[in-house]
Amino acid sequence: MENGNYQKELTPEQILRVIFSYAAKIANEKSLDQLLILMADMGRDLIVADRCTMWLIDKNQNQLWTKVAHGVDEIRIPLHSGLVGYAISKNESLIIDDAYLDSRFNREVDKKTGYCTKAVMVIPFQNNNGEIMGAYQAVNKMTVDAVFTQQDMEHLTLAASYAAKSLEAAILHREIEETQKEIIFTIAEIGESRSKETGLHVKRVAEYSYLLALKYGLSEQEAEVLRVVSPMHDIGKVAIPDAVLEKSGKLTEEEFEVIKSHTNIGHQLLNKSPRKLLQAAAIVAHQHHEKWNGKGYPRGIAGKDIHIFARITAIADVFDALASERVYKRAWELDRILALFREESGQHFDPELMDIFMDNLDEFLLIRDAHVEHF
Numbered sequence: 001m002e003n004g005n006y007q008k009e010l011t012p013e014q015i016l017r018v019i020f021s022y023a024a025k026i027a028n029e030k031s032l033d034q035l036l037i038l039m040a041d042m043g044r045d046l047i048v049a050d051r052c053t054m055w056l057i058d059k060n061q062n063q064l065w066t067k068v069a070h071g072v073d074e075i076r077i078p079l080h081s082g083l084v085g086y087a088i089s090k091n092e093s094l095i096i097d098d099a100y101l102d103s104r105f106n107r108e109v110d111k112k113t114g115y116c117t118k119a120v121m122v123i124p125f126q127n128n129n130g131e132i133m134g135a136y137q138a139v140n141k142m143t144v145d146a147v148f149t150q151q152d153m154e155h156l157t158l159a160a161s162y163a164a165k166s167l168e169a170a171i172l173h174r175e176i177e178e179t180q181k182e183i184i185f186t187i188a189e190i191g192e193s194r195s196k197e198t199g200l201h202v203k204r205v206a207e208y209s210y211l212l213a214l215k216y217g218l219s220e221q222e223a224e225v226l227r228v229v230s231p232m233h234d235i236g237k238v239a240i241p242d243a244v245l246e247k248s249g250k251l252t253e254e255e256f257e258v259i260k261s262h263t264n265i266g267h268q269l270l271n272k273s274p275r276k277l278l279q280a281a282a283i284v285a286h287q288h289h290e291k292w293n294g295k296g297y298p299r300g301i302a303g304k305d306i307h308i309f310a311r312i313t314a315i316a317d318v319f320d321a322l323a324s325e326r327v328y329k330r331a332w333e334l335d336r337i338l339a340l341f342r343e344e345s346g347q348h349f350d351p352e353l354m355d356i357f358m359d360n361l362d363e364f365l366l367i368r369d370a371h372v373e374h375f
Ligand code: C2E
Pocket: 195, 244, 245, 246, 247, 248, 249, 250, 251, 259, 289, 317, 318, 321, 322, 326, 327, 328, 329
C-alpha cells in the first residue's frame, strides 16, 4: 500500500451510519446472492478492510461458496481448506496479521488472482439453532496499522449475527426453488425418455431457450424460469401409446391426432398447481406447437396471443428435433434446417425471434456442440 492511501478507522457515528444504510437494504432483500454481496460490502465498510467475503456452507457438496458480484459465477472452495475452513471446523474466530506466516493459509488463491493477502480475519456465524452456517472473511486492513483488531472482530460479529436471520430466510427460499427445479427437470427427462429422446435433448432445449430469451430482452429471472420449464414441453407424451410414438414410418391422420393431444395433456398435468414455475411449464406444454400464422395446434392461436415462452420454446424444440435423429426421421444438415427456418419465419415462427436466432447462430451452435451425444 502506498503512503497517503491509508484510511482512518470509522468513528462511532460513522459506524452507525454504515449500519443504518445497509440495514434497510438487507431487510428488504430476498435474493440470497444479493444478500451475500450486501453483507460483504457492509462488513468491508465497517472495519475498513480491502475485501470482505461472506462464505456459506454447502453441506451436500462439502464446499464453501459465495457470490462476490452480480453477474459473476459463484465461487466455490473445499469446505476445510485454508483459514476459513479452519475457523469453521473449529468454530473459532481468527485474527491473522500476516497470512504468509501461517501454515493454514492457502496460497493458491493469491497465486491464481495475483492479489496479495496480508491481514486476515475470519468469523464463523451460526443460525438460530446454533449450527454454523458459514463465515465472514475480511482481508487486508486499510489503516496505517494494517492489522485487524479485537474491536473489528466485535463489529463484524455483530454484523454477522444481525444478518444471519435474513440469510436463513433467503437460504430456505432458495432451497425450495432449487428443489422445484430439480423435480421439474426429472419430470422432463421422464417425458423425453418416453419418446426415446435423450437427456441431452432436454438440456439443449433448456439452453437454447434461455439464450433466446435473453437476446430477446427478457429479464435474467424470466429467462431462468424459461430455462427450467422449456424442457417440459413434451411431458404430455407420457400418455401417448408407444405404438404411435415409436412408429418408424409416417403417421396416419388418426395417429397424428393422438400425438397432438400431448399438448392438452401436458397442460392438464401441470396447471393444477398455482406455483409460478409450474404455471409457466403448463403454458409452454400447451402452446409449444402453436404457430405464428395461427395454423398450429391445439387451439390455432396466433401471433403474440401465443405466450413468449412458447414462441421461444417452439424454435428451440424444432431446431433440436430437426438436428437430431428420430425413430421416424434422420438428422438434418444445418443448411437444410436454416432453409426451413427462413421459409417458416413469420409462418410457423415469430419473425422477430427468428431474426434474433439467425443473428446469433454462432452462440446456438456453441450450445449444440457442448451437448453432443456420444455413442
Ligand atoms: P418431435 O419429434 O419432438 O418434433 C417436434 C417438432 O419438430 C415437430 O412437431 C415439427 O414441428 C418439427 N419436426 C420434427 N421433425 C420434422 C421433420 O422431419 N420435418 C419438419 N418439417 N418438421 C419436423 P410436430 O410435427 O407437431 O410433431 C410433434 C411430435 O409428433 C413429434 O415430436 C414426434 O414425437 C411426433 N411425430 C411427428 N411426425 C411423426 C412421424 O412421422 N412419425 C412418428 N413416429 N412420430 C411423429
